[in-house]
Amino acid sequence: MLAGEAMAAVPDVSDALRVDLCAMILAVTEGTPRILTIRSPLDAAADQRDALPWGPLDPRTDRTLERTLRSWVARQSRLSLGYVEQLYTFDEGRAGEGLRRISVTYLALVQEQTVSQAGAGWCDVYAFFPWEDWREGRPPVIDEAIIPALNAWLARLPDSEQAERERERMEIYFGVNGVPWVPERVLERYELLYQAGLIPEAGAKSHPAFGRSMALNHRRVVATALSRLRGKIKYRPVVFELLPPRFTLWQLQQVAEALAGMSLHKQNFRRLVEQGGLVASTGEFAYDTGGRPAQLFRFRRRVLRERPAPGVGLPSGVP
Amino acid sequence: MLAGEAMAAVPDVSDALRVDLCAMILAVTEGTPRILTIRSPLDAAADQRDALPWGPLDPRTDRTLERTLRSWVARQSRLSLGYVEQLYTFDEGRAGEGLRRISVTYLALVQEQTVSQAGAGWCDVYAFFPWEDWREGRPPVIDEAIIPALNAWLARLPDSEQAERERERMEIYFGVNGVPWVPERVLERYELLYQAGLIPEAGAKSHPAFGRSMALNHRRVVATALSRLRGKIKYRPVVFELLPPRFTLWQLQQVAEALAGMSLHKQNFRRLVEQGGLVASTGEFAYDTGGRPAQLFRFRRRVLRERPAPGVGLPSGVP
DNA sequence: CCCTTTATGCTCAACCCTAGTATAAGTGGC
DNA sequence: GCCACTTATACTAGGGTTGAGCATAAAGGG
Numbered sequence A, B: 001m002l003a004g005e006a007m008a009a010v011p012d013v014s015d016a017l018r019v020d021l022c023a024m025i026l027a028v029t030e031g032t033p034r035i036l037t038i039r040s041p042l043d044a045a046a047d048q049r050d051a052l053p054w055g056p057l058d059p060r061t062d063r064t065l066e067r068t069l070r071s072w073v074a075r076q077s078r079l080s081l082g083y084v085e086q087l088y089t090f091d092e093g094r095a096g097e098g099l100r101r102i103s104v105t106y107l108a109l110v111q112e113q114t115v116s117q118a119g120a121g122w123c124d125v126y127a128f129f130p131w132e133d134w135r136e137g138r139p140p141v142i143d144e145a146i147i148p149a150l151n152a153w154l155a156r157l158p159d160s161e162q163a164e165r166e167r168e169r170m171e172i173y174f175g176v177n178g179v180p181w182v183p184e185r186v187l188e189r190y191e192l193l194y195q196a197g198l199i200p201e202a203g204a205k206s207h208p209a210f211g212r213s214m215a216l217n218h219r220r221v222v223a224t225a226l227s228r229l230r231g232k233i234k235y236r237p238v239v240f241e242l243l244p245p246r247f248t249l250w251q252l253q254q255v256a257e258a259l260a261g262m263s264l265h266k267q268n269f270r271r272l273v274e275q276g277g278l279v280a281s282t283g284e285f286a287y288d289t290g291g292r293p294a295q296l297f298r299f300r301r302r303v304l305r306e307r308p309a310p311g312v313g314l315p316s317g318v319p
Numbered sequence C: 001c002c003c004t005t006t007a008t009g010c011t012c013a014a015c016c017c018t019a020g021t022a023t024a025a026g027t028g029g030c
Numbered sequence D: 001g002c003c004a005c006t007t008a009t010a011c012t013a014g015g016g017t018t019g020a021g022c023a024t025a026a027a028g029g030g
Helices: A065-077 A140-156 A160-174 A186-195 A218-232 A238-242 A249-260 A266-275 B065-077 B140-156 B160-174 B186-195 B218-232 B238-242 B249-260 B266-275
Strands: A017-029 A032-037 A054-056 A083-094 A100-109 A121-124 A279-286 A294-299 B017-029 B032-037 B054-056 B083-094 B100-109 B121-124 B279-286 B294-299
Touching: A017 A065, A017 A083, A017 A218, A017 A238, A017 A249, A017 B017, A032 A249, A054 A065, A065 A083, A065 A100, A083 A218, A083 B083, A100 A218, A100 A238, A100 B100, A140 A160, A140 A186, A160 A186, A186 A218, A218 A249, A238 A249, A249 A266, A249 A294, B017 B065, B017 B083, B017 B218, B017 B238, B017 B249, B032 B249, B054 B065, B065 B083, B065 B100, B083 B218, B100 B218, B100 B238, B140 B160, B140 B186, B160 B186, B186 B218, B218 B249, B238 B249, B249 B266, B249 B294
Parallel strands: A017 A100, B017 B100
Antiparallel strands: A017 A032, A017 A054, A032 A121, A083 A100, A279 A294, B017 B032, B017 B054, B032 B121, B083 B100, B279 B294
16 A cells, blocks of 8 residues: 555545545553544545544445445555444535535554554544543543533523433433443433533534544544443453453453543452453463563453353442 | 335435435334334335335435434334434445445334334244244254254365364354353354355245345344344343333233343343332233233333443343 | 562452242132 | 132342452562
8 A cells, every 4th residue: 555545536426425434443552542543534624633544435446345444544544454343324414515425434443553654643532532531530520520511501401301301311421419420321421512512523612621622523433432342341352452462461451441441450350351261371471560470361262152241341440 | 104105216316326224123012023024125126025114315305314214114114113223334235337335224113013004014033033032942943954054064165274263153153062042143143144155145045944034135134133132132221112101020021032032030030120120110900911910010210320231131041 | 688569369248140939819610 | 619720929048249358479679
């Protein structure tokens, strides 16, 4: 793939309809979950905000959706994807009287690698969703900025019945009034904030509490991906896609914590993955831990035959 | 919606690309899970097999994907949908040098109602997937027909390494050699059978063990939906979409069993849903049970605030 | 050799689920 | 009214899992 091809023109195959492919590519390094962003998408009208790699489907020559996605990603970041999963198909509507755009979105997991393509780089997910990272406890932005802003919005709603429904959503999604926080509800939270007009993508003025914004609807794609991932981690061994073939249990735990956005009880985590048959020791050790050397483990493929839902059963969080 | 509009022509909006919408609509009556099928889809080249309701998106006038889906369903079956959820987007490829079709598929849950539209009707899901119904124990077709056919396919594979991988899939998906049966893996099982060429849709001769076939790739859509549903039932209160507002615990259990495709321990099921706060008694009774009258319950909406994953925690199956 | 750091082993109590047994409250036949 | 039968509902003993914490092992640095 030549660098010069990166910004190839969008093929003009239809006057009315276009299908775009878009990927959130995730890696975790030293406890930081990061996504691949590119500077300026192909779209001529693009703003300068971070964007996910994306590109249109050419209905005449492209062979499959996923293959096309991979090729766009390769062109824009020189990254070759391993694990890829389809997320959701969004209707982007029409630009005025023009093109109707449909985007099919994907989640990809990789081990972090340097990207040499200009404009492409890695970016902490939680920069876009500051309220989602509970590893150091409940983020202060929630009670200091988000809940007050949502309350103000609720107060402005004309229909009091609707206001009551929206208040319930707020309480359930953001864990207010004794409702427990549910990490998986990333998308629901984002959509509530969007609907409340608090997000720059929905026309709001930028504000640090509501995170960095992205081009187009890309932040919604990231929210969808994170929701999916936080759910899936519990019943599928997806974490291992983000790890090297050999890893310590602490590395594994850090990846799980990065995704779940919460801290876990170390001894119990170890017990769950070891007794759950998810990993096997390799007999080797890592000596660069700063303390007692740690055993190196590998993913134990056989668990797929033994357990119906082999995931890292997240033990309860610790503050 | 006039009946005469039902078979309206496909709008010709693009020469190269079309987006279709397609729904699996499910209802459960007296323990039978049934899907809505229509006789002959819009496609001129359609065969006479059962099809799901579907229709193309008109990129110029249709406002959203889901709205368009609802309107196609209403036209083809006069059904008005409640709960709708997007499933997956399939690439149908091109017909020769012609149109490239992308289909966005949906799952809808309704309470069964009579459909008055000609050609539309309800059909037992397990007619299409005989191997998925374990309510009376492991279906004999699995060991009598499916496993032997898969083994024959494995034996014909030229590459022995690939054969080994495919054998592992067979064992995991179909619960062979001590591997537990996992109800959620509906799609994986269907795709393995498809890949092995055992399904009429993949060119095989029709055979009762492999279930009734459907038009286009519609059986794959149903498999996707059933997979999703079997997973979701455990962490979201979706079952209630299929029930009337008041129901007995036995009705609830029958719906859960119909979806999960397995029988459940009655007393434990009752305890799980009652103590889990999923239902509340209405104080009324149903006297048509044939024995002691049963209390009528209703869905307890408040559980959404109390529990992170309020679903019918399927107790272990009973044979 | 002591101190700090990280890894790892172990335990106890609370809770939950499984697989039952037992009891309640209707039906229809006589 | 009594009986056999059906379905609904209550209760429980035993095993397994989880949550939380204490205790020990094995490195490096002074």
